[in-house]
Amino acid sequence: MAKKATKVMIWLAALAVYAGGALAAAAADFPSKPITLIVPWAAGGSTDTCMRVLADNANKYLGQPVVVENKPGGGGTVGPATMVATAKPDGYTLSQIPMGVFRLPHTLKTTWDPLKDFTWVIQLTGYTYGIVVKSDAPWKTLKELLDYAKANPGKVTYATPGVGVMQHVTMEKLAKKEGISWIHVPQKGGIEVISATMGGHVMVGAETSGWAPQVASGDLRLLAIWTEERSKNWPDVPTLKELGYDIVASSPFGIAGPKDMDPKVVAILHDAFKKAMDEPSFQKVLNDFYMVPAYKNSKDYADSANEMFLEEKQNAEILGLKKQ
């Protein structure tokens, strides 16, 4: 009887050694086949273009191609949700993680839990948001605009690309702080924000850097940007922080895999993507699309993911969108 038990023990031990060895081996020769990087947006947009340059650069350091697969839908959440539901945590399937992954669980019934279902690899970059008005509008500074809005409740209209997005949240945070009531006119996407503002159909537009060409041509006036520091593209434009509001918004995004990935594999991926980030081609494409680098290593990204999830909960409450 005891002998039998010993035998089983030996077998189990052997199995454990074998499994451990296999795991180590898996990490040692990772990657041995192409890696799929899900980009949950349609091809050709700014985020997609950035990710394609990054994937191209990472190829060099991983010795395997990183294949971008566009899986748009659900405001950028179908891609990560599909990965969580179907992919093995072997490092061969990764996804770009947009803000919606943290936001939607607070407003809808979703299939994923941002706190449990992901292995965070690297945070990459964020967007430059800003507030624009038409160039013939009377407001030269953000303060003038906010003073006018305070004096005329319910009169100022502003456009954002949709309900619940960072642009909407930030404009309402500003309003709350200043005791303003202004009217949100949600558009379908950022391009409509620009044309509605330029056409004078709304008074103010809040959007990522899509307004850059019109600001350059003088058709729109940029009142403030929401980054941590001033942008070298618009050195005269103040940040919200400088203007005395404790608001920095850039909706940073990064790359994650399914939960329970081998830390060794995560490290290999992180190092390759970090090097890929530092290449001039990636820095150039960020600059072309007015994005700001927001690098975080795997551990810091995981912490920041938790914070973003909590922050989005508060945002959903501010906007009255929290699910029942």
Added chain:
Amino acid sequence: MDLFNYLGIGFSVALQPENLLYCFIGVFVGTLIGVLPGIGPVGAMSLLLPSTFKATPEAAIIMLAGIYYGAMYGGSTTSILVNIPGEAASVVTCLDGYQMARQGRAGPALGIAAFGSFIAGTIAVLGLMLVAPPLASFALKFGPPEYFTLMVLGLTILIYLAHGSMPKALIMAGFGLVLGLVGLDTMSALPRFTFNQMELLDGVGLVPIVMGVFGVSEVLLNIEQIVRRDILKTNIKGLMPTAQDWKACNGPIARGSILGFFLGVLPGGGAVISSFVSYALEKRLSKHPERFGKGAIEGVAGPEAANNAATGGAFIPLMTLGIPPNVIMAMLLGAFMIHGVTPGPLMMKQHPDLFWGVIVSMYVGNLMLLILNLPLISIWVQILKVPYKVLFPLIILFCLVGVYSVNNTVFDIYIMLIFGIIGYLMKKFDYEGAPMILAFVLGPMMENNLRKSLIMSQGDFSVFFTRPLAAASLIIALLLLLSPLIPWFSKKRAEIPKEED
């Protein structure tokens, strides 16, 4: 004469051998993907975008633009031959194009589509050169109230697409409107009819529905009707449009071109809307509206001209304001920016060679398309001779691949198959697909703009009457609705169902 200077710059850029080659690759690839059902220009452009990173900005944009208008050109081919629109903008072409093919006139239908597209493309390029800047700022004046009333007009015009029972057409339009509601409500971010499916948050895709209702259903229907095949096989008459065809098509092509160009400038689905507005217009103006839906060549020429002119018009807001009016133009915007050029008000001044080079290349490209397509007509017509047991599985295969390739999700394939069955039942019971598709496209835009208008006017409905552009659309829509009360009009309308028996 600045314009001639600019044209000179344009030709010197567009005629460089390298740019000519890129232009050719663009229109060739465009034609191919236009012919394949489901695989649209967006997919092809995104696949080829990285390959242009190393090219000059001129070459890259010329090629990508070529794919776009090449696809519009090719999209009509499958509509005419097998009743499957290669492109949403070609849905209307199915109505009469396929009937022509069944009568053995596939050649003239393809021919008039090619010539009509060429003429329209040329008119659009001329328009682009002459009126781009003033037109762009005019388009900005279109706010939510104007769009809403334009959609009202569009839905009114839908009625003219029906060539059978009016109640059935209205039921289909209603079905299309409801389908358009699926997804996150843009005003409150609440899901509607999504059944907790993440895939449905952005609504049901247009491509799976079109492929299902037109493609899969057509195959299902034909499986049980092998006999009909003989009509196609026996008499494929002359390949080119006759003098009589030309006479019938002059007006439709001219009107379609102008209509398409102006509607193309407006954001959102310009090519789709212009193609069916043109169809309705020609049916209304025709002395024999009863022929429409039964192989009237005007019903092919007008919409084909309109959707091609619209592609030219769509460049105006992008190149002069930096505002892309549709997804494809948004992709081109990305391509410009990768090459360090920001399209917008300054582009004409800062990069005249690029601006005019691209415009002139579109003219050159249209000519290439014509030369490329005319000899192909005889080859396309041969497709009709491919045995159904070979052709049908191929069509299904292309539909499957095409639908999957749009979003890379299997979910869209399920949608397509479900709509294939719905489309089959629709055809069995004589319900038409076109009003449904168009209501599906217009409905969400209409709702969105109505609600935006009312937010901005604080609930005051008078915005729709007090703004001149909005009021004008409403008045035209009202006149169209009242037209049956006027004897002369009602006589024409009455002839249509009568012929149906």
